[in-house]
Every structure is written in C-alpha cells, then in structure tokens.
Amino acid sequence: MRYLGTVATIAVMAGAVAFAAGPAMAAGLSAADLAAGGGQDATFAKLAALKDVAAAGKGKIAVLLPDTQSSARWAGVDAPGFDAAFKAAGLTSDDYMIVNAQGSPQTQQTQAEQAITQGASVIVIANLDSGSAAAIESTAKAQGIVSIDYDRLTLNGDAAYYVSFDNVAVGKLQGQGLAQAIKDWNVKNPQIFELGGSPTDNNATLFEQGYDSVLQPMYDAKQATLVSRIRVPNWDNQQGATMFQQGLQANPQINAVLAANDGLGQSAISVLKNNKVGPKTVPVTGQDATLQGIQNILAGYQYMTVYKPIYEEVAGAATLAILARAGQTPDPSLLNGEVDAQNHKTPSLLLTPQSVNASNIESTVIQDKFIDPTQLCTGDFAKMCSDAGIK
Numbered sequence: 037m038r039y040l041g042t043v044a045t046i047a048v049m050a051g052a053v054a055f056a057a058g059p060a061m062a063a064g065l066s067a068a069d070l071a072a073g074g075g076q077d078a079t080f081a082k083l084a085a086l087k088d089v090a091a092a093g094k095g096k097i098a099v100l101l102p103d104t105q106s107s108a109r110w111a112g113v114d115a116p117g118f119d120a121a122f123k124a125a126g127l128t129s130d131d132y133m134i135v136n137a138q139g140s141p142q143t144q145q146t147q148a149e150q151a152i153t154q155g156a157s158v159i160v161i162a163n164l165d166s167g168s169a170a171a172i173e174s175t176a177k178a179q180g181i182v183s184i185d186y187d188r189l190t191l192n193g194d195a196a197y198y199v200s201f202d203n204v205a206v207g208k209l210q211g212q213g214l215a216q217a218i219k220d221w222n223v224k225n226p227q228i229f230e231l232g233g234s235p236t237d238n239n240a241t242l243f244e245q246g247y248d249s250v251l252q253p254m255y256d257a258k259q260a261t262l263v264s265r266i267r268v269p270n271w272d273n274q275q276g277a278t279m280f281q282q283g284l285q286a287n288p289q290i291n292a293v294l295a296a297n298d299g300l301g302q303s304a305i306s307v308l309k310n311n312k313v314g315p316k317t318v319p320v321t322g323q324d325a326t327l328q329g330i331q332n333i334l335a336g337y338q339y340m341t342v343y344k345p346i347y348e349e350v351a352g353a354a355t356l357a358i359l360a361r362a363g364q365t366p367d368p369s370l371l372n373g374e375v376d377a378q379n380h381k382t383p384s385l386l387l388t389p390q391s392v393n394a395s396n397i398e399s400t401v402i403q404d405k406f407i408d409p410t411q412l413c414t415g416d417f418a419k420m421c422s423d424a425g426i427k
Contacts, residue, residue, distance in 0.1 A: 065355055066369035067385055075404045076117065076347035080124040083351060086358050087126035093361035095157025097122070097132040099186075100147055100172075102164045103139035106234070106271030107299055107324050109346060110136060110162070117350035118160075125358055139270060141168035148172040152179060158357045160184045164270075165236035166191040182360040186353050189238050191378050196360065198375055198384040199353040201344045203239045207246020209342050209391040210321045214294050215250060217319030217339035218260070226260035227289045231280055231304055232267040233296040240267060243296050243323070251294065263287045268300060277303035284311065291318050298322035298329030298341055305337045325392055325401050330412060333394050334420040340393040343400050352385045398426045 069082055099118050101110045115134050122132050133151060137144035141164045148159060152175070159176050161183060163169030173183040173194040185195040218226045228251065233240030244267075254260040264283050268276040276295075280303060284290055295301035301322035308318055315336030322329045322341035332338035352370070359366050373384040392400050401407040413421035 066367060067352070067372045067387075068369070070348045070351045070355075070370075070385075071345075071387060073404075075406075076120070077405075079347050079351050080121050083121055083125040083354065086355060089362045089364060090126040090131070090358050093131075093157070093358060093363075095155050095361060096130075096151065097127075097158045097160065097357045097361055098148070098151035098154075098156040099132065099134040100144055100151070100159060100161045101134070101136040102144070102162045102188075103270075104136060105139055105273065105299075107297055108326050108328075109324050113346045114162075114350060117347055118354060121347075121350050121354040122358075125354060127358070131361075137164060139164065141165060144168065145172060148175070152176065152181065156181060158182045158184065158360045160186045160353050160357050161190070161195075162186045163188050163190050166193065166238060169193055182357075184353055184356055184360070185377075185382065187239070187349065189375060189377055189382070191238055193377055193379075195377065195382055197356050197366075197371070198377075198382045199349055199356065200239070200384070200386060201349065201389045202386045203242035204246040204249075206323060206342050206344070206389045207243035207248075208250055209246075209389060210243065210294060210296070210323065210340075211247035211250025213340035213391055213393065214247070214292060214319060214321050215254065217321075218292055221316050221319050221339070223291050223319065226254075226292050227263050227287070228260055228292045228294060229263050229280065229283055229287070229290045229304075230265040230294045231276060231296060231300050232265065232294075233300070234269055234271045235267045236269075237271070240271075240296060247294055247321075260292070263290050268296075271297065271299065273299045273303045276300045277307055280304045281307045284308075293318065293320040295320050295322055298324050298326040298332075298338075301332065301338050301341075302328055305332055308337070325406060327407060327411060330392070330397060330401065330407055331417055333392070333397070334412075334417055334424060340391055343390045343392045343406070344387070345390075345404060345406065347406075348387050352387070356385070394424050397424055402426055 104111045135147045169190040170193040176183050177194040183195045185198040187200050255262050293304045301320045319339040325341045325343040329341045371383045373386040374381050375384050
C-alpha cells in the first residue's frame with residue numbers, strides 16, 4: 037500500500053468522500069480538533085457537538101475489535117474508549133455494540149452477521165486479516181451498511197473511510213529509536229534482529245516499510261548487520277518469544293532488537309533476561325506505550341515505544357460512524373489523507389504518532405493520562421520514576 041499524501045486542505049476530495057445524501061455536519065469537527073491534545077476527557081468532550089446528529093441517526097453502530105493477544109490496547113483502551121466516546125456524543129447503549137473476536141476471523145464474521153441481524157447501519161472494523169474483513173464489508177455494502185476501517189486497512193475491501201495513525205511514520209520512529217539507542221547504549225558492531233508483526237496485518241507491513249527506511253541504509257553502509265527479519269503470526273507474543281529464542285541461539289551475537297510492538301518487545305526482553313543480559317545492553321523497541329512497555333523503558337531493557345493517542349483515533353472513528361449513521365457526510369477538514377486499498381482510494385483520517393523514551397514519559401503518556409503513574413511507579417519502579425521526573 038502507498039500513501040497518496042496527507043494534506044491540510046482537501047476540499048477537492050469532498051465529492052469523492054460522499055457516500056450518502058445529506059448535508060455536512062453544521063458543527064463540524066476537524067482533524068486538528070481531535071489532535072489538539074488535552075487528553076481523552078477533553079477530546080471526547082468535543083463530541084458533544086454531535087448530539088443533534090446522533091439523535092437523527094438510525095440503526096446500531098457495531099465496533100468489531102480483533103483480539104486481546106496482539107496488544108493490551110484493544111480491551112483496555114479501545115473498547116472502553118468507544119463506549120465513552122459514544123456516550124459523550126449522546127448515544128445510548130442501545131445505539132451501539134462493541135465486541136472482540138478474540139483472534140478468530142470466523143468469530144468476527146459471526147459477530148458481523150449478528151450485528152447486521154440486530155440492525156446495524158454502520159460497522160467499524162479492526163480486522164484480523166484483509167480477506168475475512170473484505171467479505172464482511174462486501175456483505176455490509178450489499179445491505180446498505182457503511183463500513184469504516186479502524187486502525188488496520190482492509191485491502192480490497194469496501195470501507196467508506198479509514199481511521200488510523202500514519203503507520204509508515206510509526207515504523208520510522210522505531211527505526212530512528214533503535215539507531216539512537218545503538219549510539220546511546222554504545223552498542224558495538226550492531227547485529228540487529230527484526231521481530232515484526234503479523235504477515236496478515238497490513239499495518240505490520242507498513243511498520244516494516246518505515247523502520248527499514250531507516251535501517252536498510254545502515255545495513256548498506258555496513259554500519260549495522262541484519263541478522264534476521266521475521267514476522268510473527270497473529271502478533272502472538274509466545275510465538276514471538278520462541279522465534280526470538282531460536283534466533284538468539286543460532287546467532288548469539290545479536291545485540292539490538294527492532295520489536296514491532298511492546299508485546300513482542302517483552303517477548304524478546306524475557307529471552308534476554310533468561311540469558312542473563314543486563315539493562316542498557318541490548319536495546320529493544322516497541323509500540324503502543326503499554327504499562328509494561330513503559331516499565332521496561334524505565335528498567336533499561338527497552339529503549340523506546342511509539343505512543344499513539346488512541347483516544348484521538350477512537351474519537352475520529354466515532355465521529356465518522358455517527359455521521360454515517362445519520363446519512364451525513366463529514367466536514368472535509370475531518371479527513372486529511374487518502375490511502376490505496378488496492379480496489380479503491382479510501383478517504384482517511386491519519387493521526388500523528390509520538391516517540392517515547394525515558395526522557396519524555398512525563399510529558400507524553402503521563403500528561404495525557406494514558407498511563408496512571410500510581411500503577412506505573414509501584415515497588416521497584418518508584419525510584420526509577422523519580423529519577424525520570426515522573427510525578
């Protein structure tokens with residue numbers, strides 16, 4: 037997949053993004069509104085502008101989430117986030133449903149069918165793979181139901197919109213983070229193991245595109261050596277640990293790990309600890325700014341993670357879903373890009389990821405109330421938090 041550009045003004049796209057008749061929202065929310073900062077509460081408060089639109093809508097909004105194993109975010113952040121966002125916009129619990137497929141494409145298919153039976157007019161889907169999700173979206177389209185791709189693009193699907201972070205940029209931050217870690221931790225003759233995400237997840241492909249745009253020039257210049265580049269099926273952390281352990285046994289010289297998210301980062305770190313590798317020795321990257329990932333950063337086993345303010349992503353998807361439910365089109369300023377789903381160009385809201393390391397935990401995930409410092413700074417981490425300026 038290639039990005040076709042993220043632009044500030046896309047009035048020329050207004051005709052392309054219209055999928056149903058109806059006026060644009062009077063009190064329009066823009067991409068800038070959702071990315072203005074201030075944390076989840078401040079962002080969701082802006083959704084009150086949608087109450088008249090929510091009252092005019094018909095049918096249910098079905099949010100189909102993928103699993104609980106690839107990241108703690110799906111159950112711990114996205115699901116409660118959608119619930120809070122919909123309520124802030126004036127919907128009741130009868131107006132939406134939020135389900136998780138627990139890693140099973142068949143379960144997600146069944147959940148979609150149940151949603152349609154229960155009167156869904158909009159489906160928001162974070163897919164497990166493009167093939168199964170495209171089938172869901174095709175069925176939905178045939179029945180006049182609007183689909184919105186959430187976080188993961190469905191290739192050859194029928195989504196009217198796509199809401200995510202700039203996933204190539206996510207990967208670039210990881211590659212840049214590992215390159216900086218190699219310098220800061222004085223890693224000699226870097227031997228890099230790339231522990232990538234699921235082969236069926238288009239986002240994982242984009243992450244790899246991003247981090248290899250940074251690392252491949254280092255390999256070409258003989259500044260680092262690529263030991264292995266693998267992708268972990270279904271983002272399975274246990275399988276990731278096994279794959280990394282096998283890689284380390286075959287190549288004990290590995291001294292840097294590009295892990296595509298915090299779960300896989302923890303997989304690598306657990307293996308390294310079992311091999312008596314100490315802190316600030318073998319840098320590991322991550323993504324999702326999980327509690328465990330941030331603690332690994334404080335402990336000196338993980339150098340960085342990519343923080344994606346998921347409440348912005350939730351708010352964007354909720355806004356588009358509520359508008360679609362009312363048969364309305366979004367204000368053009370809500371959409372800031374377009375991506376190629378291979379069979380059509382999908383109008384998109386692409387948000388900006390942030391790199392987090394020990395130096396800016398306080399000013400990012402703590403300030404945004406994404407991580408609770410009382411949970412973070414317990415036991416042995418109390419002093420580490422104090423040293424990192426976390427209050």
